[in-house]
Structures are given as structure tokens and as C-alpha cells.
Amino acid sequence: MSTEAAAGTPKSEGWEPNILAFCCNWCSYAGADLAGVSRFQYPPTVKVLRVMCSSRVEPAFILKALKDGADGVLVAGCHIGDCHYIDGNKNAEVRINNTKKALEKLGFDKRLRLEWISASEGLRFSEVIRNFTEEIKKLGQNPVKKPQINADERRLDTSDISVNMRSIANVQGSEVK
Amino acid sequence: MSNVQSCYQCGKCTSICPMRRVSKTSPRSSIYNANIYGFETQDIWTCLTCGLCPQECPQQVDFLSFIREERQGKQPLAIAHLGVFTELAELSSRLNGNIAEKSGDSKIGFFPGCVDSLDLFLHDVKTNFGEITTSSVRLLDKLGMKPQVLNMKCCGHDVLWQGKKDVFNGLKEYNKKYIQESGIDTLVTSCAECYRTFSKDYDLGIKVIHTSQLWDKLGLKINQDVTYHDPCRLGRHMGEYDAPRKALTANGVTLKEMEHSKEKALCCGVSNFMNCNEQTKALRIARMNEAEATGAKTLITTCSKCLAHFNCLKNEKDAVKKYDFDVVDLSVFLARQLEAGK
Known part of the structure; x- marks a missing residue:
């Protein structure tokens, strides 16, 4: 991480991160559902957006979210080999990794995460959210000027x-x- | 303000407009609608800003300024690749940005442009954009120039032509400060768009040169036939037709001109990541066909966007027509020849 993001972090009390999560319809969204039904607790910092496949998430969407002030972006899809569209998640992996590299220069690479969460992994979904929220809290608020x-x-x-x-x-x- | 008032609606611009060949775009009626009725037309967004029409205009209307003024503050009709490069530029313009430590105290600065992000977001074009930078630095080294590589933000060319002047100003402010603090007196860039932007839209007060203006002193002996595509930013916008040609012929290359070249060169179709669609693809095919007709085995260009879009067409999966020549950047071509020991 460059010094830029760290230096520009405003310190505010009682601040909660604002995370945008793109969840694929077939695995991760169902996983999030299961987390709710099974009452696994996770912080209310995440806004879930359903997409048909993790490879539907364009780099432009992620950059736009960060530009408009999201503190973190999570892209969640099916495990490799389980994709409903055969190899959509493999394409997503390439895309997200490239976006991460582009964000590295701006010191934003830790604010983007790619995770594989299947429909039966409600517990894992809550763990990922908890974990990511903790990490974003350490990084602090998104330094973009509005x-x-x-x-x-x-x-x-x-x-x-x-x-x-x-x-x-x-x-x-x-x-x- | 552009001198659009002096337009007398002769329609010469429309008859020469490359977009007119493939769509209903009309520069004449976009001036008419904006001026007489105050209408916002789609034509201001389909314009490629290639600079062909102001050359032919008998009244010398500055159509490019007109387009830029009309676009300002409005929502673009479409931006290619869902605007990923625009979003990246906007994101970096909203960050404070740390002035990075100097990479040497050379008086010459080299700015590689956005080759990094082109590599990352256009990975399916199968073109190594980073090679433009490594080749340029290698050739500069051959000439005995040791530049410091400038790690600036995007030059802001695309956002400026997409009507986002405020984003451009943010980037410009940062970059100007960066250049001042680096203490350089010559800025070398390998990208035609950066060259245009730094020369015309920034008031830097230092010398700005495009890499193609240096390569005629390399002294290579290449025995090959090539053809050259004039990028609109280097050619019609900056009037630099001879330097890249001299860079080729001085190094022993035989240049075969296409049917339309220099001032009359056809456009690659995508000047600032707007309008990559069926219509502009037709323009690209027309240009590639012209290049093929010359019989040369290499098509040289000096703009990374022309390079990306010609290679995209060439490497298309279900292409109707296969082109069996290479499309390479001028610096990459010369560096490869240097590597081969010529």
C-alpha cells in the first residue's frame, strides 16, 4: 500500500465501513441468504448487490464504486469448477486480479476482495464479511474527495x-x- | 469560444466526415442545431474528433473546439469499455496523490502514458503495451539520453474530450506541480495523445517532444517494407507528418504509403475511448484494407489507441477476414530491429 491512502485517512469516531458486495446469483447470494436464515451474525456494513455471475462485474463498476466513496468492494462467486456458466468465475479471477494491479498504484488494492462462497457456506459468508470489515476498519475511510x-x-x-x-x-x- | 458563428452551412464537413460513411452523423447539422435552435444532438457524441473537417472548411471553423465546448458537462452517449479508463482517471483525480520521490535528476523526463492500464484492462487484445515504454527507454539509451521516468497521473486527454473539464483540471493541476518539482526542461512522451495534451492543453513552458521526433538519429540498417498510419493526434492535431516517416526512412526502411495518408489519413475509429461500435469498426476495416493493399508486412503507428484497436480487429475470434500483417508501435518496431542487430 502506498503512503497516499494512509495519509489521507480522516479519523472519525464511531465510523462504520461501507462495503459493496457483488454476489453471484447461484452461489454467493444463496450463501448470504443461508447466513440470514441460519442467523449467523455479521456486521451490518455490507450492501449486497446480486449479479448473475461474478464475471458480470466489470472493472468499471468497481472503480465507480470506489470513486463514489465505497470503503471496500467484495466480489463473491462460486468456487472454481462450480460455476453455473462453466468458467465464468475463472474469467472473473483474471479481471479482478488485473483491477487489483491497477488499484495498487493508487493504494486501493486492499479495498478490493475476491472470494469464493458456495450456496451451503452461510457461515463462511458471515466470516468473510466480518474479516473484511475488520480490515477496512484498519485501513480507515476511503480518502476520495467528494x-x-x-x-x-x-x-x-x-x-x-x-x-x-x-x-x-x-x-x-x-x-x- | 470557437468561431462557429462563421459557418455558412456549405456541408463540406459532412461530405468529408468519416462517420458519415457509416452513419447519419452530420457536422453541419450539429452546428446548425446547436447554433440556431440550441438543440443538443447525438452527433456531438458520435464525432470522432479526428480533425478532418476543419481542414476542408472554407470558413476555417474550429470544429474541434466547438465539439469540446458542446460536450462539456453533459453525459456522454456511450463510452467504450463501460468507461473503465474514465473511471480510473476520475478516481485518481479525486485522490490527493503523493508527489513521488525523483527517479534521478536528469533534465529529460519520459512519460509513458497509460500503457499500464491498457495492458490490464485490454488484456484480450493480445498486445504488449508495456513494450512501448521499455522500447522507448532502450532507444533513448542508444541515443545517449538518460531520462527520468515520470510517475504522473493520467494526462487527462480522454476526460477532456469526453466533456469532463473539472476532472481534467484536477489531473492537470497535479501533473503541472509534478513536472515543476521534477525540474525537467524537456518532456518526452511515446503517446500521440499525451503529446497533443501536454503541448496544447497544458501551458507547461517546457519543450514537449514525441519519441518519433528523435528516432531518425538511430542509424539502423533495416531492409523492410512497412506502411505507416497517421494517428489523428500526432498528424492533424499537431501537424507532425514528417518526423515518423523520417524516423523510418533514415533507418533504411522502405515506406509504402496507403491510399489515404498524411492530411487525408483515415481514422482508426476510436480517438478517446468513445464510440467503439459497429460503425467505427467499419472505419477500422476500411483502414486495415488500405494497409493490406500496400503489400507491406508491417503497419506502423505512433498512438497506443490506434495500436489497440487495429490489433483488436486483427485478433478477433470469429473474424470474417484475416489480416496477415503485424501492427506495431514505431518505437517497438525499431527496438526489435535493434535487438536483432541491424
Whole structure:
């Protein structure tokens, strides 16, 4: 970790980390479900976002989350060999490792984690969250400076989704007009 | 302010626009709509900013400034690769950034650009972008120049052309401070976009040179046929057509020009990581076909983005057409020849 992230850390009392977790639909999301049903305790620092596969998580999503102030990003998928889409998690591994390398320069590499959690590992899910929260607490708050958002920009932010839908249509070859 | 008011709607720009060949983009009507009706058109986002139209304009309208002003503060229609490079630039612009310790006190600074992140996020293009940096440093060494490698943030070219001026200003502020503290008087860069940005959009007050302007003194004896693609940033934006050609011919290379070259060179289709779609792919195919028609076995370029996108087309899995020539960066080509002992 570079000195940058450590130096820029604001010290605040009673601060709780804000972690974004991308969980794959077939294993990790079910694992998170099981953790809840079985009443395994874990800190309420995590916001779970369900994706169909861990390889759906683009590096851009992770960078955007960190840019917008998330203290940590967790990507969770099926164990290698168990992927519902055969080798999606292998692709995810390559992607996430590359993103980690890119983040290393900024001192953010410890804020990104890739974990394999199967549907039957509710206990493991709670352990991973507890562990990651502890580590983020040690690292401190995300040092990004928040830009001043005026009303105009906020309006633009909400249109993000439609823009993405348009770009998807673009990739599929239909003409955007 | 651009001098867009002097446009008299002759439509010469539209007739020469490369995007017009493949879509309904019209530079003329985008000026008309913005100026007369104050409309926001999609055409300002499909523009490649390749710089062909201002060359032909009888009124010398500065279309590139117009596009940049129009885009400012607006949400882009689409950014290629889901904007991963933009997000990375924005993330680093929001960090304080520690001025790294100097890597020597040479008066020459070398900035490698974003080759690292290109390697990481475009790993499926099967191109070693890092080799551009190692080759450039090796060739500079051959010329007896020992530069200090600058570990700056992104130059901000992409975010500037995507209309994010505030992000650009953040990056610029940091980089200017970095350059001042490093105490260099010459900035060497291997990327055409960095070259344009540092020369025109930063007011550094020091000499900025592109690596291709140095390689004519290498004295290699290469006996090969190659063809050269002019990147828009080096060519039409900066007017540097001769230096890369001289770098090739002075080292014994026979240069075979494509049908469109120099001022008339076709665009690779992706100038600042916007608009990588079916339409721009058609432009890329047109350019690759021209290169193939020259019969040369190597296509040389001096921009890492042109390199990435030509190689992406070349290494496509289910390609309709296979191209049997290499696409390499100028510095990489020369360094490989140097390695081979020529």
C-alpha cells in the first residue's frame, strides 16, 4: 500500500465501513441468504448487490464504486469448477486480479476482495464479511474527495442507467437514434 | 469560444466526415442545431474528433473546439469499455496523490502514458503495451539520453474530450506541480495523445517532444517494407507528418504509403475511448484494407489507441477476414530491429 491512502485517512469516531458486495446469483447470494436464515451474525456494513455471475462485474463498476466513496468492494462467486456458466468465475479471477494491479498504484488494492462462497457456506459468508470489515476498519475511510454536486449533476447521475442501456443496445448493433 | 458563428452551412464537413460513411452523423447539422435552435444532438457524441473537417472548411471553423465546448458537462452517449479508463482517471483525480520521490535528476523526463492500464484492462487484445515504454527507454539509451521516468497521473486527454473539464483540471493541476518539482526542461512522451495534451492543453513552458521526433538519429540498417498510419493526434492535431516517416526512412526502411495518408489519413475509429461500435469498426476495416493493399508486412503507428484497436480487429475470434500483417508501435518496431542487430 502506498503512503497516499494512509495519509489521507480522516479519523472519525464511531465510523462504520461501507462495503459493496457483488454476489453471484447461484452461489454467493444463496450463501448470504443461508447466513440470514441460519442467523449467523455479521456486521451490518455490507450492501449486497446480486449479479448473475461474478464475471458480470466489470472493472468499471468497481472503480465507480470506489470513486463514489465505497470503503471496500467484495466480489463473491462460486468456487472454481462450480460455476453455473462453466468458467465464468475463472474469467472473473483474471479481471479482478488485473483491477487489483491497477488499484495498487493508487493504494486501493486492499479495498478490493475476491472470494469464493458456495450456496451451503452461510457461515463462511458471515466470516468473510466480518474479516473484511475488520480490515477496512484498519485501513480507515476511503480518502476520495467528494466533488460538490449541484442539482444539475444529480439529474445527470440518475440518467446513468438509461445511458448504459443505450450503450448495450449499441453493442448489439441496433442503431441508436 | 470557437468561431462557429462563421459557418455558412456549405456541408463540406459532412461530405468529408468519416462517420458519415457509416452513419447519419452530420457536422453541419450539429452546428446548425446547436447554433440556431440550441438543440443538443447525438452527433456531438458520435464525432470522432479526428480533425478532418476543419481542414476542408472554407470558413476555417474550429470544429474541434466547438465539439469540446458542446460536450462539456453533459453525459456522454456511450463510452467504450463501460468507461473503465474514465473511471480510473476520475478516481485518481479525486485522490490527493503523493508527489513521488525523483527517479534521478536528469533534465529529460519520459512519460509513458497509460500503457499500464491498457495492458490490464485490454488484456484480450493480445498486445504488449508495456513494450512501448521499455522500447522507448532502450532507444533513448542508444541515443545517449538518460531520462527520468515520470510517475504522473493520467494526462487527462480522454476526460477532456469526453466533456469532463473539472476532472481534467484536477489531473492537470497535479501533473503541472509534478513536472515543476521534477525540474525537467524537456518532456518526452511515446503517446500521440499525451503529446497533443501536454503541448496544447497544458501551458507547461517546457519543450514537449514525441519519441518519433528523435528516432531518425538511430542509424539502423533495416531492409523492410512497412506502411505507416497517421494517428489523428500526432498528424492533424499537431501537424507532425514528417518526423515518423523520417524516423523510418533514415533507418533504411522502405515506406509504402496507403491510399489515404498524411492530411487525408483515415481514422482508426476510436480517438478517446468513445464510440467503439459497429460503425467505427467499419472505419477500422476500411483502414486495415488500405494497409493490406500496400503489400507491406508491417503497419506502423505512433498512438497506443490506434495500436489497440487495429490489433483488436486483427485478433478477433470469429473474424470474417484475416489480416496477415503485424501492427506495431514505431518505437517497438525499431527496438526489435535493434535487438536483432541491424
